[in-house]
Amino acid sequence: MRTYKRPRMTDVALLAGVSPATVSLVINNRLSGNVRIPPDTQQRVLAAARSLGYVANPVAQSLAGARNRLLGVFTFDAIFPVQFRDFYYPFLVGVEHAAEELDFDLVLFTSTSTRDGRRHLYRQGVNRLRLADGAVLLGSEEDKEEVQRLVEEQYPFVFIGRRDLPHGRISYSAADYAAATQEMMDYLFDLGHRRIAYLGAPVVTESALDRRRGFQEAYRQRAIPLDPQWIWLHAERNLTAVLGTFLKQGITAVVAETGPFAPLIVQSCHELGVKLPQDLSLAFLGDLSDELPWELEATTFAIPRQEMGAAAVKLLAELLAQKDVTAVRQVTLPCRLSLGNSCTGPRTAAVAGVDLLGRAA
Amino acid sequence: MRTYKRPRMTDVALLAGVSPATVSLVINNRLSGNVRIPPDTQQRVLAAARSLGYVANPVAQSLAGARNRLLGVFTFDAIFPVQFRDFYYPFLVGVEHAAEELDFDLVLFTSTSTRDGRRHLYRQGVNRLRLADGAVLLGSEEDKEEVQRLVEEQYPFVFIGRRDLPHGRISYSAADYAAATQEMMDYLFDLGHRRIAYLGAPVVTESALDRRRGFQEAYRQRAIPLDPQWIWLHAERNLTAVLGTFLKQGITAVVAETGPFAPLIVQSCHELGVKLPQDLSLAFLGDLSDELPWELEATTFAIPRQEMGAAAVKLLAELLAQKDVTAVRQVTLPCRLSLGNSCTGPRTAAVAGVDLLGRAA
DNA sequence: TCAAGTTGATAATGCGTTTTATCGTTCCGT
DNA sequence: ACGGAACGATAAAACGCATTATCAACTTGA
Numbered sequence: 001m002r003t004y005k006r007p008r009m010t011d012v013a014l015l016a017g018v019s020p021a022t023v024s025l026v027i028n029n030r031l032s033g034n035v036r037i038p039p040d041t042q043q044r045v046l047a048a049a050r051s052l053g054y055v056a057n058p059v060a061q062s063l064a065g066a067r068n069r070l071l072g073v074f075t076f077d078a079i080f081p082v083q084f085r086d087f088y089y090p091f092l093v094g095v096e097h098a099a100e101e102l103d104f105d106l107v108l109f110t111s112t113s114t115r116d117g118r119r120h121l122y123r124q125g126v127n128r129l130r131l132a133d134g135a136v137l138l139g140s141e142e143d144k145e146e147v148q149r150l151v152e153e154q155y156p157f158v159f160i161g162r163r164d165l166p167h168g169r170i171s172y173s174a175a176d177y178a179a180a181t182q183e184m185m186d187y188l189f190d191l192g193h194r195r196i197a198y199l200g201a202p203v204v205t206e207s208a209l210d211r212r213r214g215f216q217e218a219y220r221q222r223a224i225p226l227d228p229q230w231i232w233l234h235a236e237r238n239l240t241a242v243l244g245t246f247l248k249q250g251i252t253a254v255v256a257e258t259g260p261f262a263p264l265i266v267q268s269c270h271e272l273g274v275k276l277p278q279d280l281s282l283a284f285l286g287d288l289s290d291e292l293p294w295e296l297e298a299t300t301f302a303i304p305r306q307e308m309g310a311a312a313v314k315l316l317a318e319l320l321a322q323k324d325v326t327a328v329r330q331v332t333l334p335c336r337l338s339l340g341n342s343c344t345g346p347r348t349a350a351v352a353g354v355d356l357l358g359r360a361a
Numbered sequence: 362m363r364t365y366k367r368p369r370m371t372d373v374a375l376l377a378g379v380s381p382a383t384v385s386l387v388i389n390n391r392l393s394g395n396v397r398i399p400p401d402t403q404q405r406v407l408a409a410a411r412s413l414g415y416v417a418n419p420v421a422q423s424l425a426g427a428r429n430r431l432l433g434v435f436t437f438d439a440i441f442p443v444q445f446r447d448f449y450y451p452f453l454v455g456v457e458h459a460a461e462e463l464d465f466d467l468v469l470f471t472s473t474s475t476r477d478g479r480r481h482l483y484r485q486g487v488n489r490l491r492l493a494d495g496a497v498l499l500g501s502e503e504d505k506e507e508v509q510r511l512v513e514e515q516y517p518f519v520f521i522g523r524r525d526l527p528h529g530r531i532s533y534s535a536a537d538y539a540a541a542t543q544e545m546m547d548y549l550f551d552l553g554h555r556r557i558a559y560l561g562a563p564v565v566t567e568s569a570l571d572r573r574r575g576f577q578e579a580y581r582q583r584a585i586p587l588d589p590q591w592i593w594l595h596a597e598r599n600l601t602a603v604l605g606t607f608l609k610q611g612i613t614a615v616v617a618e619t620g621p622f623a624p625l626i627v628q629s630c631h632e633l634g635v636k637l638p639q640d641l642s643l644a645f646l647g648d649l650s651d652e653l654p655w656e657l658e659a660t661t662f663a664i665p666r667q668e669m670g671a672a673a674v675k676l677l678a679e680l681l682a683q684k685d686v687t688a689v690r691q692v693t694l695p696c697r698l699s700l701g702n703s704c705t706g707p708r709t710a711a712v713a714g715v716d717l718l719g720r721a722a
Numbered sequence: 723t724c725a726a727g728t729t730g731a732t733a734a735t736g737c738g739t740t741t742t743a744t745c746g747t748t749c750c751g752t
Numbered sequence: 753a754c755g756g757a758a759c760g761a762t763a764a765a766a767c768g769c770a771t772t773a774t775c776a777a778c779t780t781g782a
Contacts, residue, residue: 008768018733024770058489060421060768063737099471108467110460130367130416151416369738380762385740397760421738424767
């Protein structure tokens with residue numbers, strides 16, 4: 001076991017009878033107006049390099065270049081979660097593709113201690129992200145304060161998914177949930193529905209807010225009256241009871257956020273003896289990772305996860321390339337509607353019947 | 362808008378009113394016999410670092426010959442392949458877990474150019490892996506020469522999956538395919554089978570060789586005669602024809618490597634009118650990512666992918682901790698048999714009947 | 723013949739750490 | 753009062769390369 005030493009630039013220089021600078025210039029082909037090396041000298045250098053098996057030390061190269069071509073990937077949950085596998089994976093595929101294309105390597109921040117089982121940007125007040133030139137952030141429940149601090153430290157980063165800070169804006173690549181939701185609503189309105197309810201989780205993430213905004217905007221644009229009670233953010237009350245109330249109120253369609261209770265909705269309908277989609281049209285504001293307990297193909301829209309991941313990396317690369325790395329850049333990507341057979345036109349008979357039971361029109 | 366620069370050690374030193382050396386010593390907690398920094402100075406340094414958001418530049422650390430607690434992950438294919446998603450993912454889960462536990466961050470080498478669509482360790486002769494303290498290698502069709510070169514450069518790495526080099530051995534964490542295959546064979550022998558065929562791909566990867574070795578060893582240990590023709594490495598010939606020949610020869614069970622043609626075997630059996638498992642027992646030497654086109658539950662064995670990933674990281678960490686980082690360490694993990702209902706005892710009648718058609722016993 | 727380019731190449735500096743020998747000071751025991 | 757520890761901290765070299773201003777020598781044109 002002897003300590004091996006790679007040949008260095010000076011070794012090549014010595015052998016070729018030139019200076020290290022010359023070697024660097026020749027090897028990297030950095031010959032411009034003021035620096036010129038005649039072809040025969042170049043050949044001499046290259047021959048020397050070859051004969052020694054010389055390869056540049058990338059670490060030294062990075063150090064001399066002031067940038068290390070490393071992009072961080074930070075998730076507020078485990079990066080490769082076992083249960084959410086289908087959630088993160090497509091983002092990472094996009095991130096990897098873009099990084100590969102742009103010649104960046106990726107740093108996965110796994111060491112960041114997990115107090116309370118979640119990841120944190122700072123440990124002992126130190127921002128380990130700084131190890132990379134910039135970072136892509138990802139995760140459903142980020143810590144706003146940590147993100148805010150990142151901004152203050154002028155660290156370049158891009159979020160995957162729209163994020164707003166109490167003070168100021170940040171860069172992100174997002175899916176246009178609002179537009180997609182509105183499009184979904186238009187589809188339902190066009191089918192003839194006039195009373196469409198919204199089912200969601202009682203969270204205030206940006207993505208949820210976007211969907212709700214799209215929901216309300218669709219009503220507004222058509223000048224169709226919207227009862228605030230038709231927006232139900234699932235918390236303590238019984239889902240079956242709520243659906244029952246909806247039906248009594250003449251609701252003929254429901255749009256629902258995706259998530260753990262999506263299957264429960266279908267189940268509740270079964271319990272109520274509601275025929276899908278004849279009695280109730282069901283559309284989901286996102287794509288469903290799990291199969292639903294039914295035989296229908298759900299009407300959903302596809303979140304462009306892979307594209308979002310790639311876009312975030314590209315945005316970040318652009319930030320790093322320009323003078324002001326703290327500039328805010330935002331990209332919004334469209335979602336593609338996927339029409340299954342879980343929606344159909346409302347039965348007029350049912351509507352009439354329900355109107356008798358429901359509130360005054 | 363001013364161009365942002367990462368805070369450097371000198372910035373911290375200036376703010377704390379000490380020398381860069383002191384900062385380094387405090388931050389890395391390198392206080393030994395001869396070097397001492399009193400607690401209050403330490404606090405001052407740490408406070409300064411915190412307030413600037415300072416974190417050491419890993420590139421500079423590497424250059425200075427120190428460790429940066431970065432572990433590389435290199436795959437010879439895309440890290441997040443779209444089609445082989447189920448293949449790499451479990452390894453990565455294990456890698457992530459272990460890295461998190463051991464306080465390492467991960468570098469995904471995505472930048473390495475893909476001539477011919479595959480990844481290469483060297484681009485223009487440059488080995489970018491050196492950015493990390495060591496690396497975990499992964500991928501089904503590695504380039505032996507590149508790996509050999511890595512060894513020569515004395516770069517510490519661990520392969521996931523057994524690998525042998527023409528000259529010399531390397532570190533790996535592997536699954537014990539040989540033992541698992543042998544166990545599977547014993548299971549079939551115990552069921553009463555005496556003529557078991559092997560179906561595989563015409564490749565010479567270590568994992569395939571291990572399985573074939575286990576296959577032959579099982580025959581040898583029981584002193585049951587093995588016709589070399591019963592080992593069929595699928596290349597040009599028609600799978601259905603081969604299975605037909607097997608049956609004529611009195612074969613009552615087949616063990617098959619997993620892979621793209623696993624479903625084809627079942628299909629061929631259907632074509633031949635072979636009843637599974639009554640006419641032919643079928644066992645797979647690995648786990649099946651895709652569902653097979655049948656109603657049975659396949660008898661397989663589980664490759665401990667997650668454990669392999671974690672073991673590789675732990676091995677690497679151990680290597681890095683010891684004096685000689687080029688030492689060879691190998692770990693072999695057992696596979697767990699998963700008995701479905703695709704295997705059963707041979708029908709004695711059929712065996713007798715076949716003996717008439719087949720070769721002399 | 724001389725000023726003005728052109729050519730070929732280099733010296734010097736910077737990149738951001740780690741590491742170790744060394745140095746001045748204070749303290750203690752006798 | 754003095755030699756020797758213990759203390760606190762630093763200077764300086766090393767790591768291997770990239771960049772750029774500069775320089776000597778050689779041409780060229782008038």
